[in-house]
Amino acid sequence: MNYTGTRGKYAISSSEAIARGIASDGGLFVPESFPALSDSEIKALVEMNYCERAKLVLSKYLTDFSESELDDCVKGAYCGTFDDDNPAPLREVDNKTFLLDLWHGPTCAFKDLALQLLPHLLTRSAKRTMSDKDIVILVATSGDTGKAALDGFADVPGVKIIVFYPENGVSAIQKLQMTTQTGNNVSVCAIKGNFDDAQTGVKNIFSDPEMIKKLSDNGLVFSSANSINFGRLVPQIIYYVSACCDLLKAGKLAPGEKFNVAVPTGNFGNILAAVYAKRMGIPVNKFICASNKNRILTDFIRTGTYDRNREFYLTSSPSMDILISSNLERMLYHLYDGNCAEVAKLMDSLKKEGKYTVSAEVLSKLQSEFWGGFCDDEAAEKAISKLFNEKNMLCDTHTAVAVDVVEQYRKETGDDTLCVMASTASAYKFAPAVLPAVFKGDMPEDGFKIIEKLSEVTATPIPAPLAGLDKREVLHKNCVEKSQMAEFILKTLLK
Numbered sequence: 001m002n003y004t005g006t007r008g009k010y011a012i013s014s015s016e017a018i019a020r021g022i023a024s025d026g027g028l029f030v031p032e033s034f035p036a037l038s039d040s041e042i043k044a045l046v047e048m049n050y051c052e053r054a055k056l057v058l059s060k061y062l063t064d065f066s067e068s069e070l071d072d073c074v075k076g077a078y079c080g081t082f083d084d085d086n087p088a089p090l091r092e093v094d095n096k097t098f099l100l101d102l103w104h105g106p107t108c109a110f111k112d113l114a115l116q117l118l119p120h121l122l123t124r125s126a127k128r129t130m131s132d133k134d135i136v137i138l139v140a141t142s143g144d145t146g147k148a149a150l151d152g153f154a155d156v157p158g159v160k161i162i163v164f165y166p167e168n169g170v171s172a173i174q175k176l177q178m179t180t181q182t183g184n185n186v187s188v189c190a191i192k193g194n195f196d197d198a199q200t201g202v203k204n205i206f207s208d209p210e211m212i213k214k215l216s217d218n219g220l221v222f223s224s225a226n227s228i229n230f231g232r233l234v235p236q237i238i239y240y241v242s243a244c245c246d247l248l249k250a251g252k253l254a255p256g257e258k259f260n261v262a263v264p265t266g267n268f269g270n271i272l273a274a275v276y277a278k279r280m281g282i283p284v285n286k287f288i289c290a291s292n293k294n295r296i297l298t299d300f301i302r303t304g305t306y307d308r309n310r311e312f313y314l315t316s317s318p319s320m321d322i323l324i325s326s327n328l329e330r331m332l333y334h335l336y337d338g339n340c341a342e343v344a345k346l347m348d349s350l351k352k353e354g355k356y357t358v359s360a361e362v363l364s365k366l367q368s369e370f371w372g373g374f375c376d377d378e379a380a381e382k383a384i385s386k387l388f389n390e391k392n393m394l395c396d397t398h399t400a401v402a403v404d405v406v407e408q409y410r411k412e413t414g415d416d417t418l419c420v421m422a423s424t425a426s427a428y429k430f431a432p433a434v435l436p437a438v439f440k441g442d443m444p445e446d447g448f449k450i451i452e453k454l455s456e457v458t459a460t461p462i463p464a465p466l467a468g469l470d471k472r473e474v475l476h477k478n479c480v481e482k483s484q485m486a487e488f489i490l491k492t493l494l495k
């Protein structure tokens with residue numbers, strides 16, 4: 001299996017795609033074709049555990065990894081790192097609605113599923129393709145990626161990691177998770193700007209010839225742990241395949257029967273992984289793309305115009321406060337049947353004018369598979385209340401956006417196909433926004449008292465990685481202007 005680019009042709013191995021992270025022309029790496037899972041393979045997958053399923057799915061994409069390498073990667077990522085034997089278990093809301101709980105990992109958000117595996121994939125990829133260089137992972141985070149990447153890469157030999165987050169764009173708990181990170185190869189820095197500024201800054205630095213040369217002269221090379229890296233995307237395909245297998249195994253779904261997938265979306269990475277699962281043969285009917293008040297994807301799916309010239313809102317689902325959904329570029333590439341020139345044109349227009357419009361044909365293809373919806377913080381809070389009061393189930397503010405949008409979808413379309421909703425974070429990570437939805441008394445003032453109250457009110461345990469966070473020492477206090485990111489990187493690396 002070779003990998004090519006969304007804006008220009010390449011023919012590189014999966015190792016090279018993962019080690020490089022992003023193409024030199026600014027495009028993203030994509031597989032040349034989608035590997036298929038045959039009916040008999042799906043039958044076999046149903047009987048497997050998560051790690052075995054992971055190995056089979058990965059082996060279809062990472063064809064230059066040996067079986068024993070994949071075995072080591074998967075075991076390192078998923079054995080003993082999650083607080084459940086199955087890193088991605090389903091929770092039944094009713095017999096047509098399931099939550100796919102993706103937050104049992106070390107940082108309590110779904111990013112762990114990819115970022116526990118990525119360091120294993122990346123170090124092996126780099127050894128094969130750029131053996132003499134140390135890797136510098138640059139991360140822009142809206143909150144959850146940063147911590148998950150720090151946890152995955154801390155003290156990994158041959159790797160340094162630098163994380164940028166928007167000073168006022170992450171929750172207090174997310175910030176503490178990052179600023180208390182230990183490890184002799186980690187740096188964390190706030191920027192005066194929003195997530196898109198951080199992401200754009202990082203993307204520009206990746207393709208800045210001067211920066212690349214300065215690093216290279218010092219035996220260093222950039223790579224990415226953001227979902228622009230294919231190594232982030234491929235682990236996410238696994239849990240959609242696994243969810244389908246669990247439904248088949250439990251008899252909730254008949255072989256070949258289609259189901260809907262709803263995903264609370266920001267960068268379009270998680271939902272794109274579900275699209276890849278479908279292209280491999282997993283029977284998905286509709287992708288329900290759920291946005292918060294930053295409804296740029298809803299508007300895109302409804303009109304075919306992607307327009308970032310709009311007000312930016314900070315919401316109770318900060319990991320989705322995004323106006324440049326970078327993985328949408330891969331979706332466009334697939335919708336345009338691999339026409340890189342068209343994709344390059346759209347991306348150029350996004351850069352220059354902040355918007356683009358897809359062709360009528362592409363819009364109709366998009367709408368045949370996707371339904372886009374959004375909700376504001378108030379509706380998300382109501383969704384949390386309702387789920388808790390009616391089903392005694394707790395969900396976080398991001399998942400709540402999907403819960404509300406699925407309800408809108410069902411009302412509007414009458415389609416009651418079984419639906420799997422990605423449940424992307426532990427409610428405890430966003431406790432100050434979740435508690436008011438399930439408790440009407442006085443709010444405790446202190447952030448950690450809120451966590452304790454949430455546990456008391458809902459009779460659910462505080463996840464171990466979050467307990468005691470307030471007692472850890474803050475190790476990272478840097479904050480720079482968005483124009484100073486490159487300077488910070490050089491100062492950190494070449495000191």
Ligand SMILES: *Cc1c(COP(=O)(O)O)cnc(C)c1O
Pocket residue numbers: 109110111144145227264265266267268269270271319320398399424425
């Ligand atoms: C990152 C994140 C999202 C959005 O995922 P994308 O892949 O960017 O669409 C949703 N919920 C949570 C909790 C997240 O951390």
